[in-house]
Amino acid sequence: MLRPTPFDIASGTVLGVGPPIHRSGPPAGPDPLAALDRAVLPALRRPPCVVSFSGGLDSSLVLAVAARVARREGLPDPVPVTWRFTGAPRADESAWQARVVAALHLGGSWQVLRADDDLDLIGPVARRFLRRYGVRHPVNLHLHLPVVELATGGSLLTGLGGDQILSGWRRPPPPTARARLARAHTLARELPRRHRPGRLFPWLRADVARQVHRALRAEQRAEPRRLGPRTAWHARRRDLLMTRSAFTAVADDHAVELGHPLLDHGFLAALTALAGHRRRTSRDGLLAEIAGGALPAEVTAPRRKARFLEVFLRTPTREFVRSWDGTGADPDLIDVARLRDIWSRWPIPGGTAALVQQLWLAAEPAPAPDAAPTRADSNAEVTW
Template identity: 35%
Template sequence: MRTTAGDATQDAEHDAVPVHREPGDGLERLGPVEVAVGMPLGPGRRDAAPEPAAAHGRGGARAVLESLVADALRAGPAVVSFSGGRDSSAVLAVAAHVARRDGLPLPVPVTLVYPGLHEADESSWQHAVLDHLDLADRLVTVPVTDEERLLGARARSSLARHGLVWPAAAHANLLVESLGSGTRLLSGEGGDEVLGARRVTPWTVARAHGRPQGLRHLRELAGTIGGPALPLGPLASHNPWIGVPPWLRPPARAALRRHVAGMTRTPWRYDRATAAMTGQRVPQVLARNVQALAADRGVRWHHPLQHPRFVRALAHDGGSWGFRGRTDTMRFLFADLLPDAVLSRRSKASFNGSRFGDDERDFAAGWDGSGVDDGLVDVRLLRDLWLGERPPGVTGLLLHQAWLARGEPR
């Protein structure tokens, strides 16, 4: 892949949190248990570089975010992957603000449209954000029918070339394929984790109000003390891994429980817990792998909300107690850029329905269980889930593993 001076700067920043790379392809592979679970587990490589000095005073995270976005805009052309959710709306708002302030080309919001998939429809939220930012005339829509299927033609071609890669959906990203070489793609990836609650958050809320706010709040307070034996803290309501996936065998379940236990034992202080997120394996592997696959199209992918510089600056801004939850953090960062209805919304779109279709179910119907470790996965139950009405999205990696094992022509 060709690089420029701007690319070298971004590479240096991402390499501040190094991860293992497979020789020659820039991809990081998951271990057998991680494949069974459907995600990376545990901590990644720790940052060996000295931390940059934090900005003085509250608001340093916003300044860092604007700097990261400005770098991408200057290296442009730049587009924003815009679903209409809180995170992509925030990144688009910051990009538009920076472009107008610095005299840079305005970003182009690009959104995927899924005809017939009601749970993926965010059009009302998209229009509200675009009208507020005066960007409605710049919106580009890309319709998706079966192009993003887990075993569609695009995914099979990428699997044949790259092999098993997490996240599974990255093999067939129609948005990336719609962009020209040299494009800078900005996303809101990582917002749920970076901007969300921490272990101390229920106590921050109690401190702000002077008392607990009802029974649910009392349970959350108790959960933060009880740790993994009492998964009732702020992580429980936001983390789908608290409930163990039914297809896992005992060894994989034990590994997942250890991972969840580690998550509940994060540092008590908001700033330390937030700073520690830069060393987690999930954002490291995600940033590395999606960028490596996007490089096939000459696209440079930026995830400013999970960039180590932004995460550390947010930790500094939050201090010991942090914020009173996700919405409070959004208001702190973006109240001057977006309507409060957008900052405080709780609904989210779902795109799993675009991943499974006839090809995937036909494969599952003829699958004999080979290629998947039966010591880690109940293959019969997994097959039933794939043939069901709503196959779990996190099993996409296992579907790819089974398909590759069948030895399809490459």
């Protein structure tokens, strides 16, 4: 399993891109939807086929493809599993979740998990995850532990990769003059911050902050502009490779066959054949083109992007950072006094989330080796 380095954890940023991957085989046809059909089939043949379903565009697409393939092949329907959060309005996607599930006629198998502080960075679910696997990337991977447990002995499909493959960092131009003006104003406000590493990474030593800032800007500039090279480039980034590695380790511990259809090589090849030459494309427009009218309109309809930081910054983290006395942090990377000052105010920066987990874990007694994983916490409510 790939692990984040102390530098990754301290900076809250995973950078680096691997070498190009050359694959042989017949040329792909420009039908990404057919490629997705093939990508989900192995998981459907190993029921229960659980789909990690947030209601966003990526997981909705994967769920819709899995449902249509299951019915065409006479296999059991996929089982959408969704988290609902109290006290996190910006993470609320319940309306879209209900619309998509209704359009796909999957209400009978839909499972909804409800969380309050359960998914905090060092809450009950994260503690089980951290004690078994240590700090991993991304810091919110523990959210999937109860979902994997529900899929034990079967399979799990995710929408992993959508943020990178279908959109990346380069955004299409705003569609209207008003939107272009609004973006220009936003960039004008952000520009001073982009050139002041201490503002972006104030908890790091000044020399370390400059190093991280230079590396981050260089990687952002290196992102290819055309969709084909861009998807291949993102698929090789340490960020995504580390996520896949940790996800696989958790799935293997529960005898779960894991699938990420949006990162399937056949899908990436078909997407490149269809649109790899394009420089500008919107995410929802690209998904609608992939669906080609074969999926319900609710699946690819544009929607607000949910924000999940408030799901993971809850009471356990707040209490821990307020009581932290400065021990355990690496003074070669961290400005300890500055971090304590930053953590004295709420909410804390999302870039320090991995540090919260690392320092909490360092303060905890060592767990028994190879402790057996347990089922989802008893206080997580499941509704059908």
